[in-house]
Amino acid sequence: MASRTATPEQLSHLHAIIPAGGVGSRLWPLSRAREPKFLLDLTGAGRSLIRSTWERIVPLTGEDRIIVVTGEAHRAGVMAQLPELPERNLVLESEPRDSTAAICLAAALIVRRDPEAIVASFPADHFIGDEPEFRAVVRDAVAVAATGRLVTIGITPTSPATGFGYIHVGEPLDPAGAAGLPARARAVTAFVEKPKAAVARRYVDSGEYLWNAGMFVARAADLLGWLERQEPELAAGIARIADAWGTDERDAERARVWPTLKKVAIDYAIAEPVAAEGDVAVIPGTFDWDDVGDFAAVARQVRKRNPGNLAILGEASVLSESSTGVLVSETDRLIAIIGVEDLVVVDTDDVLMITTGAHAQRVKEMVNMVRQTGNEDLL
Amino acid sequence: MASRTATPEQLSHLHAIIPAGGVGSRLWPLSRAREPKFLLDLTGAGRSLIRSTWERIVPLTGEDRIIVVTGEAHRAGVMAQLPELPERNLVLESEPRDSTAAICLAAALIVRRDPEAIVASFPADHFIGDEPEFRAVVRDAVAVAATGRLVTIGITPTSPATGFGYIHVGEPLDPAGAAGLPARARAVTAFVEKPKAAVARRYVDSGEYLWNAGMFVARAADLLGWLERQEPELAAGIARIADAWGTDERDAERARVWPTLKKVAIDYAIAEPVAAEGDVAVIPGTFDWDDVGDFAAVARQVRKRNPGNLAILGEASVLSESSTGVLVSETDRLIAIIGVEDLVVVDTDDVLMITTGAHAQRVKEMVNMVRQTGNEDLL
Incomplete structure (x- = not known):
């Protein structure tokens, strides 16, 4: 054969x-x-x-x-x-x-x-x-x-x-x-x-x-x-x-x-x-x-393209110092981060979400809380 | 006398x-x-x-x-x-x-x-x-x-x-x-x-x-x-x-x-x-x-009035879980925080600042960075 x-x-x-x-x-x-x-x-x-x-x-x-x-x-x-x-x-x-x-x-x-x-x-x-x-x-x-x-x-x-x-x-x-x-x-x-x-x-x-x-x-x-x-x-x-x-x-x-x-x-x-x-x-x-299933994965992927302590996704102006993790921004605000490790920040027009890479899987719980508190329109 | x-x-x-x-x-x-x-x-x-x-x-x-x-x-x-x-x-x-x-x-x-x-x-x-x-x-x-x-x-x-x-x-x-x-x-x-x-x-x-x-x-x-x-x-x-x-x-x-x-x-x-x-x-x-000189002091003061893990100043809708620190909000966004300790978040219309209570004194350095990067209008 x-x-x-x-x-x-x-x-x-x-x-x-x-x-x-x-x-x-x-x-x-x-x-x-x-x-x-x-x-x-x-x-x-x-x-x-x-x-x-x-x-x-x-x-x-x-x-x-x-x-x-x-x-x-x-x-x-x-x-x-x-x-x-x-x-x-x-x-x-x-x-x-x-x-x-x-x-x-x-x-x-x-x-x-x-x-x-x-x-x-x-x-x-x-x-x-x-x-x-x-x-x-x-x-x-x-x-x-x-x-x-x-x-x-x-x-x-x-x-x-x-x-x-x-x-x-x-x-x-x-x-x-x-x-x-x-x-x-x-x-x-x-x-x-x-x-x-x-x-x-x-x-x-x-x-x-x-x-x-x-x-x-x-x-x-x-x-x-x-x-x-x-x-x-x-x-x-x-x-x-x-x-x-x-x-x-x-x-x-x-x-x-x-x-x-x-x-x-x-x-x-x-x-x-x-x-x-x-x-x-x-x-x-x-x-x-x-599978890019959570923000810890997003951080890994973004950092491959843009090595640095803080992975940044989006067009935000970011000033950071002594910080690691990932920042995703959909707003045009200045974002200043100092002295926070393993941070996950997602900054959108109607929601600001903050967690750590170690807790990235728990964002799903947060989504449940959002639903339970009557904020389905933000999901 | x-x-x-x-x-x-x-x-x-x-x-x-x-x-x-x-x-x-x-x-x-x-x-x-x-x-x-x-x-x-x-x-x-x-x-x-x-x-x-x-x-x-x-x-x-x-x-x-x-x-x-x-x-x-x-x-x-x-x-x-x-x-x-x-x-x-x-x-x-x-x-x-x-x-x-x-x-x-x-x-x-x-x-x-x-x-x-x-x-x-x-x-x-x-x-x-x-x-x-x-x-x-x-x-x-x-x-x-x-x-x-x-x-x-x-x-x-x-x-x-x-x-x-x-x-x-x-x-x-x-x-x-x-x-x-x-x-x-x-x-x-x-x-x-x-x-x-x-x-x-x-x-x-x-x-x-x-x-x-x-x-x-x-x-x-x-x-x-x-x-x-x-x-x-x-x-x-x-x-x-x-x-x-x-x-x-x-x-x-x-x-x-x-x-x-x-x-x-x-x-x-x-x-x-x-x-x-x-x-x-x-x-x-x-x-x-x-003297309420930094956000660690703000956290202490706010927590006296509103005991809780996360001190909140402002009218924000906040969902938090397993988190401590202080959150100051001047926007009307939903803020979701999960699994972050000793956090300091200040959410304003044009700036988002994130640090920790332990680094609260270093915010002054951040202000210098803002000045040096030509963002004086945000000071």
């Missing part, structure tokens, strides 16, 4: 899916219901996370084979970021029904256009450093997906992070190279939830675990087959919407069926059951990756 | 002087050139520091015997705070010439109205807790001042503060009560500058030192006599302005002479030399006092 990555023929059937959902509660008050995480520039790249996602995928699929699934409220925001996105590749959700419905509806639309389609789902709001390496990993994943497996992309951990899920890797898929599969492709034994610190340390020390970057590659037909087996009602609902998509019935059918679909994450509905059957593989990626 | 405090006759000659100068750099960006510390409510009292000062003095002097010395720029601000202040008791400085010129010009105006005047100078921007006790101390000081001494008010230290000057006390003035002086009146051996922590600790442990609250009581004629001896040129300049005060020449004379007056603090020009001659006395006060 010759090829050890995807063939041009396989790649010609690759379609990307970008589910653009979650608000990013831990990034409040920068992320809001009306301007969620994926529409923001959280790394100082000069473009939003979804724009970066688009730009790193286009070399794999072209502009025509990327479907974005997002809420109706974000139609304008997404189109402003992705003007090249063809209208027919924008799937709008009238309400969030979690990732299985979003990704599988996109897959169902794609398979009706291209029965041999291989779909790859990429979160809209992650950071990836080495894009050529990322694309090489995706091509390897496509080669393995073509053998009928669900392929995930795992990130070689650089620290015992407790904010990510982990993938327990098994044996190499094709140790002797007999099947022509990528040498780095491995079986997946299990997906595990965000661990406690000591467990994370054990995972990383063992060398048997990768960070779960939430990316999946599979043949569209396989994905829908697994869905059919695991969640037959959900599969039937999605099929009804997809069948009506090109017809006058589209809006009515979607309005009728979509709100009834089961809300379940694709990890639970498909990835874990399929892993238990031994049909999930992983391509370990060594590229720099982050 | 009967009386051991001031007699009604002595008190009928008591005139207060309120020098309202200093901006309060360590309280930036709350205090500004256009709205200095004394015009602010820094304790949550619901009124400005100068208004509180006025209200605690009026029971001693009435509304007619209080002179306020302030910058021309603060005329409107002071009059808004002290509408009862007679026009003739407002002395405006065209430019700051430090405390000797300010206090002695007021004394020179007073002595021309009342040759037997006893003047008492009180900073416009201090906090005093127990006002009846404060006034009792002042009355004792008046009794001692009537014997020809310069009398200062010292505060019994409650901590080894490094932000205040200290007064080294000597023997009781009238141990046997033979002279009819207040029993608590003591001689002053020396004034000492803000000490280092270890020295402050030694001072407080010795029981021989009091905090210097910057208040002086003396016969106006004595004060001007000491000035004449220590700073004859300054005394002559002040006399020229005072002589012209009730005439058509007032403005011209003041414009000509005031800018030429030596800039020197009254501590150096008068208090220290007179102490060296053995003519300074002190009345130890046990009332709660603070």
Whole structure:
């Protein structure tokens, strides 16, 4: 067997899916219901996370084979970021029904256009450093997906992070190279939830675990087959919407069926059951990756571009002295900071949020307090 | 000798002087050139520091015997705070010439109205807790001042503060009560500058030192006599302005002479030399006092009125969790703080300043940075 990555023929059937959902509660008050995480520039790249996602995928699929699934409220925001996105590749959700419905509806639309389609789902709001390496990993994943497996992309951990899920890797898929599969492709034994610190340390020390970057590659037909087996009602609902998509019935059918679909994450509905059957593989990626899930992550990313004690995102005039952390500003005030370490400040027109990097995960609690105190309009 | 405090006759000659100068750099960006510390409510009292000062003095002097010395720029601000202040008791400085010129010009105006005047100078921007006790101390000081001494008010230290000057006390003035002086009146051996922590600790442990609250009581004629001896040129300049005060020449004379007056603090020009001659006395006060000189002091004062982990000054909506320190808000934004200790936040329309209580004294450095970076309009 010759090829050890995807063939041009396989790649010609690759379609990307970008589910653009979650608000990013831990990034409040920068992320809001009306301007969620994926529409923001959280790394100082000069473009939003979804724009970066688009730009790193286009070399794999072209502009025509990327479907974005997002809420109706974000139609304008997404189109402003992705003007090249063809209208027919924008799937709008009238309400969030979690990732299985979003990704599988996109897959169902794609398979009706291209029965041999291989779909790859990429979160809209992650950071990836080495894009050529990322694309090489995706091509390897496509080669393995073509053998009928669900392929995930795992990130070689650089620290015992407790904010990510982990993938327990098994044996190499094709140790002797007999099947022509990528040498780095491995079986997946299990997906595990965000661990406690000591467990994370054990995972990383063992060398048997990768960070779960939430990316999946599979043949569209396989994905829908697994869905059919695991969640037959959900599969039937999605099929009804997809069948009506090109017809006058589209809006009515979607309005009728979509709100009834089961809300379940694709990890639970498909990835874990399929892993238990031994049909999930992983391509370990060594590229720099982050889900940019909280302000500690934002600080890390911004500091990569602008080294300094205090990472600054935004156009604020800042005077700082003996201070570390991250400052995000959407106002034009002067900001003066002296003698504060590990600080997180987010200065917006209607909310000022202050915490520390060590408490960055607790911003979610703050969001709950805002809700409970009747300030939903600030979320 | 009967009386051991001031007699009604002595008190009928008591005139207060309120020098309202200093901006309060360590309280930036709350205090500004256009709205200095004394015009602010820094304790949550619901009124400005100068208004509180006025209200605690009026029971001693009435509304007619209080002179306020302030910058021309603060005329409107002071009059808004002290509408009862007679026009003739407002002395405006065209430019700051430090405390000797300010206090002695007021004394020179007073002595021309009342040759037997006893003047008492009180900073416009201090906090005093127990006002009846404060006034009792002042009355004792008046009794001692009537014997020809310069009398200062010292505060019994409650901590080894490094932000205040200290007064080294000597023997009781009238141990046997033979002279009819207040029993608590003591001689002053020396004034000492803000000490280092270890020295402050030694001072407080010795029981021989009091905090210097910057208040002086003396016969106006004595004060001007000491000035004449220590700073004859300054005394002559002040006399020229005072002589012209009730005439058509007032403005011209003041414009000509005031800018030429030596800039020197009254501590150096008068208090220290007179102490060296053995003519300074002190009345130890046990009332709660603070110069409210930085945001750590603001936090202490606000917390007295509103106990809680995070002291809040202003009308902001604040959500806080696991946080301590002080928050001052002049905007109507929601402020959310989580997991930050000893925090100082000042949120104004054009500046956001963040530091810690431990670094509160360093705000002055920040003010220098603001100046150096061409942001003088924010000072």
